[in-house]
Amino acid sequence: xxxxxxxxxxxxxxxxxxxxxxxxxxxxxxxxxxxxxxxxxxxxxxxxxxxxxxxxxxxxxxxxxxxxxxxxxxxxxxxxxxxxxxxxxxxxxxxxxxxxxxxxxxxxxxxxxxxxxxxxxxxxxxxxxxxxxxxxxxxxxxxxxxxxxxxxxxxxxxxxxxxxxxxxxxxxxxxxxxxxxxxxxxxxxxxxxxxxxxxxxxxxxxxxxxxxxxxxxxxxxxxxxxxxxxxxxxxxxxxxxxxxxxxxxxxxxxxxxxxxxxxxxxxxxxxxxxxxxxxxxxxxxxxxxxxxxxxxxxxxxxxxxxxxxxxxxxxxxxxxxxxxxxxxxxxxxxxxxxxxxxxxxxxxxxxxxxxxxxxxxxxxxxxxxxxxxxxxxxxxxxxxxxxxxxxxxxxxxxxxxxxxxxxxxxxxxxxxxxxxxxxxxxxxxxxxxxxxxxxxxxxxxxxxxxxxxxxxxxxxxxxxxxxxxxxxxxxxxxxxxxxxxxxxxxxxxxxxxxxxxxxxxxxxxxxxxxxxxxxxxxxxxxxxxxxxxxxxxxxxxxxxxxxxxxxxxxxxxxxxxxxxxxxxxxxxxxxxxxxxxxxxxxxxxxxxxxxxx
Numbered sequence: 001x002x003x004x005x006x007x008x009x010x011x012x013x014x015x016x017x018x019x020x021x022x023x024x025x026x027x028x029x030x031x032x033x034x035x036x037x038x039x040x041x042x043x044x045x046x047x048x049x050x051x052x053x054x055x056x057x058x059x060x061x062x063x064x065x066x067x068x069x070x071x072x073x074x075x076x077x078x079x080x081x082x083x084x085x086x087x088x089x090x091x092x093x094x095x096x097x098x099x100x101x102x103x104x105x106x107x108x109x110x111x112x113x114x115x116x117x118x119x120x121x122x123x124x125x126x127x128x129x130x131x132x133x134x135x136x137x138x139x140x141x142x143x144x145x146x147x148x149x150x151x152x153x154x155x156x157x158x159x160x161x162x163x164x165x166x167x168x169x170x171x172x173x174x175x176x177x178x179x180x181x182x183x184x185x186x187x188x189x190x191x192x193x194x195x196x197x198x199x200x201x202x203x204x205x206x207x208x209x210x211x212x213x214x215x216x217x218x219x220x221x222x223x224x225x226x227x228x229x230x231x232x233x234x235x236x237x238x239x240x241x242x243x244x245x246x247x248x249x250x251x252x253x254x255x256x257x258x259x260x261x262x263x264x265x266x267x268x269x270x271x272x273x274x275x276x277x278x279x280x281x282x283x284x285x286x287x288x289x290x291x292x293x294x295x296x297x298x299x300x301x302x303x304x305x306x307x308x309x310x311x312x313x314x315x316x317x318x319x320x321x322x323x324x325x326x327x328x329x330x331x332x333x334x335x336x337x338x339x340x341x342x343x344x345x346x347x348x349x350x351x352x353x354x355x356x357x358x359x360x361x362x363x364x365x366x367x368x369x370x371x372x373x374x375x376x377x378x379x380x381x382x383x384x385x386x387x388x389x390x391x392x393x394x395x396x397x398x399x400x401x402x403x404x405x406x407x408x409x410x411x412x413x414x415x416x417x418x419x420x421x422x423x424x425x426x427x428x429x430x431x432x433x434x435x436x437x438x439x440x441x442x443x444x445x446x447x448x449x450x451x452x453x454x455x456x457x458x459x460x461x462x463x464x465x466x467x468x469x470x471x472x473x474x475x476x477x478x479x480x481x482x483x484x485x486x487x488x489x490x491x492x493x494x495x496x497x498x499x500x501x502x503x504x505x506x507x508x509x510x511x512x513x514x515x516x517x518x519x520x521x522x523x524x525x526x527x528x529x530x531x532x533x534x535x536x537x538x539x540x541x542x543x544x545x546x547x548x549x550x551x552x553x554x555x556x557x558x559x560x561x562x563x564x565x566x567x568x569x570x571x572x573x574x575x576x577x578x579x580x581x582x583x584x585x586x587x588x589x590x591x592x593x594x595x596x597x
Contacts, residue, residue: 001379002038002141002176004477009507010134010169013105016127017140019043019051028105031113032092033140034124035060035213037337041379044083046091052103054115055094056123056259059242060213061085062092065235067387068339068380071398073348078401080336080387080394097125098157114157119143120455121214122243122259128157135161137469138172139477144457144465145185153468161469167500168471170507175476176456178489181320183312183461184452190218193307193451194225200305200445207288207299208307214455215309216240216261222287222307223278231298232279233291240265240279291386305445309453319450336383336390336401341375349402356399359406367406373480459494467498474499475508485516 006018013028019042030046032053033039040061043051053061067080085092095101097115104110115125120141127138153162160166184192197206208215208222208230219230232240243262247254255269262268267277283296288304290296311320338345350368353359359367374381384404390396457465466474474491483489491506 001373002477003479004172008129008136008138008172009475010136011111011129011131014111014129015049016138016172019046029103029111031127031138032057032061033118033127033138034121035064036121036141037066037382038379039140040085043088044085046088049091050093051088051091052093052095052113054097054123054125054259056243056262057125058092058094059245059258060123060239062089063239063242066380067336067390067394069336069383069401070339071345071348076398077395078336078338078383078398080390080396082394098155100157116152116155116158119145119148121212122216122261123213134169135166136170136172137161137168137471139174139465141176141456142174142465143186143455144461146461146464147185149461149464149468164470168469170473170475171466171469171471172475172477173462173466174456174478175462176478177311177454177458178462178494180459181312181314183454183458186217186453189309189451189453190221193218193449193453194221196449196451197222197226197305197307203286205286205288205298205302205304206307206449207290207304209309210289215453216265218309218453219278219287219289220261220264226286228286229276229280229282230278230287230289231281231283231285231296232289233296234281235291236289237266237279237281244268303447306448308448308450310450311454312452312458322454336385336387336396337380338374338383339380341371341381343375346371346375349398352398353402353406357402357406363406370405463495463498466495470498470500472500472504473506479508481512481515484512 002017004016004018006015006020007025008014008016012025014031015027015029016031017033017039019027019030019040021042027049030049030051032043032051034054035057062085064085066083068083069078069080072079095113095115097117100112100114102110102112110131112130114128114130116128118124118126118140120143124140124142126140126142129136129138152158155162161168197204200206206222206226208218210219223230240262243258244266245256245258247256257263257268263277265277265279267275269275283298285298288296288299290299309322311322313319341349346368349371350364353364353367370381383401384407385396385401387394389400474495476491490509490512492509496502496504496506
């Protein structure tokens with residue numbers, strides 16, 4: 001989930017992908033990279049600045065239905081309301097891709113903005129923003145595959161920066177996944193998927209679990225390989241049909257595709273014929289991506305093989321599951337979501353979960369972390385309930401809502417890696433399928449197919465992206481402050497050797513250092529307030545010095561211990577690491593006072 005505050009430091013009048021808090025810091029112009037929910041915070045209430053985006057993003061956004069919920073404490077229920085962005089139609093201004101556009105901020109003040117495809121989902125773009133003195137690249141959510149980096153390196157709008165003629169002041173980077181793991185390319189993932197579905201009998205029904213935007217090319221590949229159209233619900237069809245606009249000119253309608261995916265999904269005009277795309281409302285097909293809460297009759301009465309995208313196959317045979325990394329979970333469904341939570345809301349939900357649901361301690365702790373992170377991000381949190389499961393007046397009990405959230409945590413309650421999940425499932429079963437020469441019976445094949453299809457880049461790909469531009473600075477757009485402070489994660493450490501000035505002071509690192517100082521102050525207060533530890537008279541001044549040194553040393557040491565226990569894959573929310581974090585403060589206290597002079 002993005003935690004970016006929307007502020008572009010080099011251009012104070014510009015806001016991107018976060019539209020709250022503009023009363024105190026009004027924006028002269030806004031930009032929206034794509035339609036995933038974690039990038040829309042506050043957009044529904046925006047009334048002033050224009051919002052520039054791609055044409056596809058604009059059309060999807062105007063048809064988007066979201067269901068934010070508020071907690072009714074008195075009745076113990078969750079109350080949802082339908083939210084749309086139709087009222088923002090006049091503020092949303094589409095721009096073409098790969099075309100520098102001058103935008104006026106005020107008298108004698110302009111910026112130049114260029115939209116670049118981000119290889120993330122339909123309509124998703126990066127923004128290159130420039131003036132005479134500064135230049136930045138905001139990636140939004142991005143999948144920086146090697147082929148894609150090669151393509152942007154020769155993009156005429158970016159070639160000045162990729163060849164060293166000019167230098168970006170900063171890249172605002174998608175840091176949703178910072179693990180040093182290899183991701184299969186999207187092409188490799190599609191090859192694996194098509195090889196697996198080819199092993200099933202010709203009358204097998206498949207359901208592709210496309211819960212958010214970004215899997216449009218998977219639909220196209222499946223439809224072509226199985227020679228079948230794909231049944232979707234009316235809501236999805238309405239969304240994707242908006243990617244084609246028609247204007248009447250005399251007797252003929254001129255059709256314009258607003259994204260490269262549009263013709264293959266919803267059809268196109270060839271001469272005087274209208275040819276269909278791969279998506280259909282007809283239920284009598286082999287492939288389905290129907291609405292989660294209301295499956296069609298074909299799926300209800302027939303056995304189905306579920307197709308589930310994952311992040312990657314790891315080298316040890318385990319899989320990284322996709323659980324909404326980077327945000328956007330349920331965006332393609334009519335799913336309920338909790339509005340930005342307060343600390344009181346978090347406390348109430350945790351107390352209710354403890355009293356009403358018999359869940360283990362580890363799961364309760366995980367729920368607390370999820371709620372607290374959502375509260376800190378000022379963004380909505382998916383409840384994991386389709387709105388069709390609410391009452392007619394859009395209510396549900398808090399117990400049912402919590403049960404749905406805990407159910408999702410149970411499904412993903414394994415060691416986590418940057419928002420993704422490592423499971424013990426092996427890829428051996430997929431290798432075995434590739435060796436079968438004749439299609440076996442359906443009963444002999446698994447009823448779930450997994451294939452790697454990451455929509456965000458991991459650290460190796462992000463380093464390739466930064467290396468292509470060699471900027472002066474890097475600013476992360478997804479930050480877990482608690483974890484980063486514990487692990488000592490810095491932009492200098494991850495990308496410093498790839499930047500124009502290796503010794504430059506990374507601004508975000510300085511911000512995190514100030515947060516670390518605040519944490520040391522809090523720890524110092526805990527020391528003074530701890531009755532079991534008596535601070536010798538005259539030694540209080542040494543406490544802060546040793547606290548900082550010991551805390552940093554412990555972070556490095558303990559993180560290496562936990563890394564070793566997972567053979568290089570850190571399970572940062574596992575019981576082992578939680579225990580280490582719990583012990584850290586106590587060990588620090590002991591270490592500090594052993595070294596007081």
